[in-house]
Amino acid sequence: MRSVRVFCVVLSLLALLFPDAIPTDIQGKLELENFQRSHNDSISDLIFLLDTSGSLWYYDYASRSAKIGFDDEKVFVNSLLSHIRISLPSTRVSVALFGTDATLDINYVSNLNANNHKCNFKKSFQALKFRSGLTNMHDAFQYAYDIIFGTLSAHKRPNQLAKTAVFVLTDGMWNRGGDPYPIAKQLKDGNIEIFSIGVTNGVNMNVMRQLATDDSHAFHYSSFTQFRELANYLRGGKYESLNIMFK
Numbered sequence: 001m002r003s004v005r006v007f008c009v010v011l012s013l014l015a016l017l018f019p020d021a022i023p024t025d026i027q028g029k030l031e032l033e034n035f036q037r038s039h040n041d042s043i044s045d046l047i048f049l050l051d052t053s054g055s056l057w058y059y060d061y062a063s064r065s066a067k068i069g070f071d072d073e074k075v076f077v078n079s080l081l082s083h084i085r086i087s088l089p090s091t092r093v094s095v096a097l098f099g100t101d102a103t104l105d106i107n108y109v110s111n112l113n114a115n116n117h118k119c120n121f122k123k124s125f126q127a128l129k130f131r132s133g134l135t136n137m138h139d140a141f142q143y144a145y146d147i148i149f150g151t152l153s154a155h156k157r158p159n160q161l162a163k164t165a166v167f168v169l170t171d172g173m174w175n176r177g178g179d180p181y182p183i184a185k186q187l188k189d190g191n192i193e194i195f196s197i198g199v200t201n202g203v204n205m206n207v208m209r210q211l212a213t214d215d216s217h218a219f220h221y222s223s224f225t226q227f228r229e230l231a232n233y234l235r236g237g238k239y240e241s242l243n244i245m246f247k
Contacts, residue, residue, distance in 0.1 A: 028219035044163040049140040051170040052099040054132040070130040079235035086118035098140035099133030138177035165193040172202040
């Protein structure tokens with residue numbers, strides 16, 4: 001009984017000394033953690049649409065240097081997938097980037113290969129480069145639609161078999177290619193789950209909520225620093241301070 005009380009005291013001290021170790025106010029934390037849990041060792045198809053537009057540059061006051069939000073987007077994706085098995089029989093992942101144009105850079109969902117596993121995904125994903133330009137979200141959603149229902153769907157597993165979800169990450173409004181909402185609506189009408197994540201105050205969250213499955217699938221972060229806190233939590237950063245204390 002005494003050991004339990006001591007442990008509770010230690011946790012309380014950690015909450016004071018390391019307030020970010022056990023975050024309670026990060027938007028989407030519970031929803032995305034539940035997503036991780038439900039997709040671990042599951043049959044699922046996940047498509048990530050990542051913004052690479054020029055507005056992703058920002059100044060990080062902590063390091064006193066310019067940074068690119070695209071790198072934070074990659075940290076988030078890696079963190080979300082850190083507890084999800086990527087392989088041909090389990091979770092397959094595709095990634096489309098959108099700047100002035102959209103490109104399908106990784107397509108494990110419908111391009112089948114025995115080498116489509118997590119190790120190779122991480123290598124290919126790490127190699128993706130920032131491109132700058134405008135924000136063509138429409139064409140990125142078109143790739144998602146084509147993979148699931150359209151011209152690239154020949155080898156896509158039936159949605160009844162593979163839980164299918166689309167994630168869109170951006171720091172602002174679309175300004176090229178047209179409105180992505182009609183395609184997002186087609187996906188939602190086809191029972192595809194859509195998460196929309198907006199970072200910085202340049203995001204119109206009314207638009208992001210329209211793109212998402214519902215309001216519980218739309219998240220906003222005021223800065224990329226805050227966004228990284230979420231990524232750290234999903235990767236397991238909530239336990240890092242505990243590990244340091246008890247080593």
